[in-house]
Amino acid sequence: MRKVLTILSWCLLVTDYGLAQQTPQSYSNRLSVAYSGEMIFHYGINVAYHRSFSDRLSRRIRPFYGLNMTGYRHPKNHISLLIMPEVGYAYKAPSGFSTSLSAQAGYMRRFYDGETFAVDSQGQVSKRPWAGTNALAYGISGSLGWELGQPHRRQTDVFIQPKLLWEYPYNTKSLFHPFINIGFSRYF
């Protein structure tokens, strides 16, 4: 039984390496730009830069790390800016299909979207521009993507990425924010 497993393992490694050799180049950097919709329609933009931990060609499932930045607006409610380092795994099939799973944690700045005032204990009113709160943001996301253009060139993908995010503190608790990102990735 041990011999069978050993032979199977060698076969898998050779096959993996062989298939990887069909991809002409290694791209370990990825830049993404996407429409980012909190609750789908609270519109924004997401920019992400990812880099593979490993440049080995034989790895189709690649761990990556990177930086994720989002700005979105919920009109007349708030505007948020998020900057979050992230880590995850990405998989690219020979067919051009790709998927990934990642976790992020970072900083969120919320601005109230409207004129903001403060009233002191004497009843004096003053304007308070750029009023808002700071928070920790953390979440997970998964993506599904497809290669554009010639197969195996691995230059540009289109993807859709649902994201589950939490903001803490929001009135001393965590507030859930669902997102959908739809955009393009470029490998280089």
Next chain:
Amino acid sequence: MDNENKQHIFNQLEKYYAMVYYDQRCAGMSQGNCDYQQLSIEQYVDDLDKIVALLKARFGSDIRLFLMGHSWGGTLGIAYLTTRDQAQFRGWIEVDGGHDVPQIVRETKQLINQVGGEQIRQGRSASQWQQLIDKVNASTVTNATGEQTLSVNKLAQESINQLRADGLVNQELPLTSNRTVFFSPFSLLAFNQNNGQTVGAYKDKLARINLTPVLPRIQIPTLLIWGRYDFIVPPAIADQALARYGSAQKELVYFARSGHYPQESEPAQFEEVLKRFIDMNK
């Protein structure tokens, strides 16, 4: 008011008056890291005072203000007018408000028994009403805790729903729609979280509120609007408030086909009654 129903009562009132709506501390969509555990009626009154100060600073100290409170807003309005300068307002409009929460719970039990019994005698939804009567009779209504108060409150809402099914109460407008959730300033997630946390943190304090002794302090013109079938704040509470308010000019109007939300169940009548009161006192 981002309600897509152009016939909604507040959309109609906005044609005539500047309406000011605010999300109270830790409720609705309020932001700013408030602490649910620190809520008190005194804090809510203080916040309302700052809203009034802001309105005067922005729109002039000579603006003509009316205060309207529905349900808990009625309680808050009474607390405000009896501790701050009520002369700032030309009139007070209370809509199914509650000044004595322990009594409300007792009156709700009585009303469910009374109306439920009548419905059973008339052969309308007998088994459903019997269930409601049995449940409320098994509930604690004397010295009720926050949890027990909410439990009776839930039975009250179920009773209104049953009356609606029986055809005696009009349908109310829905609270949210897809347009409200996705394309308005409304945040469903924040709303649910804030209100859930606030009710959880505040319910025991709420259950003990009794402002009956201070009702006579209210001297400004007062209008009470009540649903005839409001099980949540029964009509007996309205009758007591009318008797005890100190205003020389006071009026109670019952809406015959309404539960706890007459502004939603009979909006045309609500608009007419409100406009008459405001026009008379502005």
